Amino acid sequence: MRIGILGTGTIATALVRGIAEDGHQILVSERSQSNALALSQEFANVSIAPNQQVLDHSDVVILGLMPDVARSLLPEVRFREDQPVVSLMAEVPKSELVSLVAPAQVEGIAIPFPAIAKGGSPVLCCPAGRLMHALFGGRNHVISVQTPSDLEAFLAAQAILSPAVKQLTLARDWLTAKTGEAGEAERFLRLLVGGGLLAAPLEHEGALDDLLAALDTPGGFNAELRDFLLERGMKQHIDDGLEKLFSRFGT
Structure with a gap:
C-alpha cells in the first residue's frame, strides 16, 4: 500500500516506525524536517516530498497535523475522490474534516500512542474498518471504537x-x-x-x-x-x- 502522511510530529513519527516494516511504501511531508529526514534514513521504504506530492502519490492519506495547522494547510492542497483519509486528530470532528479533505473520503479517526513505534501497542480506531486493520494491525492492536463519544471515553481512560x-x-x-x-x-x-x-x-x-x-x-x-x-x-x-x-x- 502507498501511504502518504502529512505531518511528522512525535506521534506521526512513532506511527511511521510502527508500520514501516509492514511492507508499505510511505511518503512523508517535509514538515518537521529533522523527523522526516531521520525516518527516510532509517527505512528504505520511507521517502520525503512536498505536501501536494504526498497526496498525488498515495493510495491513502494519514493526517498527523495539529488542528490549527490542518485548518490552514488542507484547503491549499488537492485530494482525490478515490483517496481515503485517516485523521490522527481527535480534536477535529469528522463533519469538519469532510469539508477540509473533499472530495476525498474520510475513513475515520485513529489514535496511536508512542509505544506503536516498538509494536504491540493499542491503536484506537473510530470506526475500525478493513483499512484501519490493514494500516495498523500488522504489529500493533486495533481497538474498535464505535462512536465519537466512545472515543472520548477511551481517551479519558488512557x-x-x-x-x-x-x-x-x-x-x-x-x-x-x-x-x-x-x-x-x-x-x-x-x-x-x-x-x-x-x-x-x-x-x-x-x-x-x-x-x-x-x-x-x-x-x-x-x-x-x-x-x-x-x-x-x-x-x-x-x-x-x-x-x-x-x-x-x-x-
Missing part, C-alpha cells in the same frame, strides 16, 4: 497509564530504600505487572477480573494493600478524575 506508572515508581523507590537494589527493583516490578497483565490472551474478556480474583487470597499481601487503598478512596478518586477528563470534551 490517562490511567501515568497514575499506574507513578504507583510503580513509588513501589520501586520504597523497595530500593529497603534493599539498595534499584535496578532489580524496577526490573522485578515491570516483569511482575507486565507478565500478569499479558498472561492471558488479549482476546480473553474478563482477564483483568480473573487476575484480580487470583490475587484475592484472604489475608494475602495483594488483597490487603488493595483494600487499604480502596478504604482511603482509591475508586472514588479514579472515578472523579476520569469524569473530569471526560467533561473536557464537552459532550
Whole structure:
C-alpha cells in the first residue's frame, strides 16, 4: 500500500516506525524536517516530498497535523475522490474534516500512542474498518471504537497509564530504600505487572477480573494493600478524575 502522511510530529513519527516494516511504501511531508529526514534514513521504504506530492502519490492519506495547522494547510492542497483519509486528530470532528479533505473520503479517526513505534501497542480506531486493520494491525492492536463519544471515553481512560506508572515508581523507590537494589527493583516490578497483565490472551474478556480474583487470597499481601487503598478512596478518586477528563470534551 502507498501511504502518504502529512505531518511528522512525535506521534506521526512513532506511527511511521510502527508500520514501516509492514511492507508499505510511505511518503512523508517535509514538515518537521529533522523527523522526516531521520525516518527516510532509517527505512528504505520511507521517502520525503512536498505536501501536494504526498497526496498525488498515495493510495491513502494519514493526517498527523495539529488542528490549527490542518485548518490552514488542507484547503491549499488537492485530494482525490478515490483517496481515503485517516485523521490522527481527535480534536477535529469528522463533519469538519469532510469539508477540509473533499472530495476525498474520510475513513475515520485513529489514535496511536508512542509505544506503536516498538509494536504491540493499542491503536484506537473510530470506526475500525478493513483499512484501519490493514494500516495498523500488522504489529500493533486495533481497538474498535464505535462512536465519537466512545472515543472520548477511551481517551479519558488512557490517562490511567501515568497514575499506574507513578504507583510503580513509588513501589520501586520504597523497595530500593529497603534493599539498595534499584535496578532489580524496577526490573522485578515491570516483569511482575507486565507478565500478569499479558498472561492471558488479549482476546480473553474478563482477564483483568480473573487476575484480580487470583490475587484475592484472604489475608494475602495483594488483597490487603488493595483494600487499604480502596478504604482511603482509591475508586472514588479514579472515578472523579476520569469524569473530569471526560467533561473536557464537552459532550
